[in-house]
Every structure is written in structure tokens, then in C-alpha cells.
Amino acid sequence: MQDVAESQAALEGVLKDEILRMYQEIADDPSADFHFYHGREAAELFGYEAQALDSVPDGAVASFAGVGNPHLRANIQHGETVLDLGSGAGMDAILAAHEVGPNGSVIGIDMNPVMCRKAEEHAEEVGATIECRQAPMETLPVNDNSVDLVISNGVINLSFRKRRVIEELYRIAKPGGRLSITDIVSGKQLSQNIVNDPKLWAS
Ligand SMILES: C[S@@+](CC[C@H](N)C(=O)[O-])C[C@H]1O[C@@H](n2cnc3c(N)ncnc32)[C@H](O)[C@@H]1O
Numbered sequence: 074m075q076d077v078a079e080s081q082a083a084l085e086g087v088l089k090d091e092i093l094r095m096y097q098e099i100a101d102d103p104s105a106d107f108h109f110y111h112g113r114e115a116a117e118l119f120g121y122e123a124q125a126l127d128s129v130p131d132g133a134v135a136s137f138a139g140v141g142n143p144h145l146r147a148n149i150q151h152g153e154t155v156l157d158l159g160s161g162a163g164m165d166a167i168l169a170a171h172e173v174g175p176n177g178s179v180i181g182i183d184m185n186p187v188m189c190r191k192a193e194e195h196a197e198e199v200g201a202t203i204e205c206r207q208a209p210m211e212t213l214p215v216n217d218n219s220v221d222l223v224i225s226n227g228v229i230n231l232s233f234r235k236r237r238v239i240e241e242l243y244r245i246a247k248p249g250g251r252l253s254i255t256d257i258v259s260g261k262q263l264s265q266n267i268v269n270d271p272k273l274w275a276s
Contacts, residue, residue, distance in 0.1 A: 112136070113137070115138075129164050129199065132198075133192070140226060142255060143225060
């Protein structure tokens with residue numbers, strides 16, 4: 074039993090390093106070759122409008138690495154508090170900041186401090202404000218019952234502790250709060266070679 078726990082912890086550590094490396098690589102050099110859709114091409118494919126993409130700095134759009142479009146069902150209102158789980162280089166968070174306006178707020182969460190800094194700098198470039206908190210999604214530095222809406226795009230699948238993440242989202246949501254999440258779900262059990270391959274898990 075101990076062996077299983079130890080090997081799981083070791084795999085989790087390797088996976089974390091791979092996730093940190095890979096998303097930062099997309100942010101540092103978006104034109105490099107990746108085996109999944111990213112950047113403006115991906116965003117257009119997922120239904121983001123050209124006008125909305127033009128309201129975000131090119132750097133944030135080029136580094137976009139989501140798997141869908143959580144804004145389509147988010148119904149963001151002026152003045153709301155929105156949390157973007159796994160905010161990356163900031164594209165989704167900045168779009169949310171435009172929609173909540175000056176009386177609302179957007180909190181980004183990312184475990185990678187470099188991504189947090191990039192997201193806040195990208196927001197500043199277009200006069201938007203987001204506050205990115207560097208933290209793991211499994212332990213959110215956010216008060217209970219304090220968020221109107223959580224958006225997230227291709228992030229929860231990266232966690233080893235998905236149930237824990239969902240429990241955290243329910244903890245921080247206000248009564249009647251909403252979740253708008255796009256993610257990857259497999260209808261069948263993945264083979265052990267996929268599960269144990271940090272590169273495949275990270276993407
Ligand atoms: C798919 S990208 C997010 C896309 C983003 N919404 C955008 O607009 O480009 C994934 C981000 O989640 C972060 N991430 C991955 N695992 C995490 C974890 N356990 N806790 C917090 N952040 C995590 C990564 O550092 C990365 O920046």
C-alpha cells in the first residue's frame with residue numbers, strides 16, 4: 074500500500090514539473106510546435122469572436138491553451154466576482170474582466186508564478202485588472218461563499234485530485250453561484266501507459 078502511495082506521489086511530482094514546463098513554454102514561445110491546438114487558431118475554432126480576441130493583447134491570445142470556450146455559457150454580469158481556475162497567460166481572465174467592468178473583479182489562479190505575472194501584465198496592457206493568486210487548484214486561497222462564477226478552460230483534467238478541486242469550487246461559490254467549465258473527459262478508462270506518461274497527461 075505504501076509503495077502505491079509513494080509511486081503515486083512521485084508521479085504527481087513529475088507531472089507537476091511537466092505541466093509547469095509545458096504551459097510556460099507555450100507562453101514563452103507560442104510559435105513553437107505543439108501537438109495540440111493553441112493560440113488564436115484554437116480560440117477561433119472554439120467560437121471566441123474576433124472582436125473579443127482583438128480586445129486582448131496578442132501575447133495572451135498567442136499563448137491561449139484552452140480546450141473550449143467557457144464564456145459561451147457563463148453569462149457574466151457587470152459587478153460580478155469571477156474566478157478563472159488555471160488562468161495561464163490571461164486570455165480568459167481578461168475577457169471576463171472586460172465583462173464584469175469596474176465594479177466587478179476577476180481572480181486568476183495559477184500554480185506557476187511566471188504565468189501569474191504574465192496574466193497580470195497582459196491585463197494591464199489593455200487597462201483591465203485581474204489579481205492572479207499563485208496557488209494549486211486543489212487548495213484555493215479564496216474565502217468561502219465569495220465567488221459568483223468560476224470559469225475554467227482545460228485545467229481540471231490536469232489534476233491528480235479532481236474530486237478535491239470540485240469540492241474547493243463548491244466551497245468558494247456563493248449560494249446560487251455558477252460554474253462554467255470546459256475540459257477533457259474520457260468515457261473509457263485510459264490505459265496505464267497514458268496515465269503514467271507525464272507528457273500526455275500534461276497536454
Ligand atoms: C490550459 S492552461 C489555461 C488556459 C487559460 N484559461 C488561457 O486563457 O490561456 C493551463 C494553466 O493551468 C495551470 N495549472 C495546471 N495545473 C495546475 C494546478 N494544479 N493548480 C493551479 N494551476 C494549474 C498551468 O500552470 C497553466 O498555466
